[in-house]
Amino acid sequence: MISWNKYNLFKLPNKHRRFEYVPRYYDPRKEELEKKIRAAQKAAAKNGGEGDASIARELSFRQNTSDKWGNSEYKAQAMRSNLRLVIIFIIVLIGFYFLYQYLDDVGAFIDKETGK
Template sequence: MFGNRKIFKVPVHQKFSYKPMHYDPRKEELEERLRTLTELQRDDIAGAKSRIASGLRSGYLADQTYRQQQIRRSNLVIVGVVIMLLVLGYLLLNVYLPELTKFTE
């Protein structure tokens, strides 16, 4: 009746294959450069996208003054928005809060 079936499951050891390898950073860098070059040289849409993206990245990273100007501009916009919100909040509290307290009484 129980023939080949067992009541308890016996754990099985884990099997893995280990292939020792040597890490060569120069070879890895060369393979990465070759992979990016072959991707850039493709004639399909993905190749065109990667060429455009790499051009944008290289231009963006090359001109640090442009990046600093953009950061400064965005920080000024944030400061301007915060100041406007503070002034608006101050006006709302000073002008409309007394009227609202009179209305609720």
């Protein structure tokens, strides 16, 4: 009997090869927070070692609070977006106002020019 596996036109791999990719995520805020926690723990160890958990909790709370309240870039972007929406809304309102005011005049002009 002839083994046709030797005579294939295209070579196929014998086994599936796995691509093992471990994604990496870099969070600068988390790294800064961990650095502050380590520094606070070293300072606490020099002073007697009490309250490691409370220091970590306090630093974490400060970091989260400053992230939410102190993001001036986000606030500025939201302000610009809101201002843009208000300006577009005002332009649309003015357009509708002029359309409503002068619709009869435009209609009469068209009728006059077409001879109706």
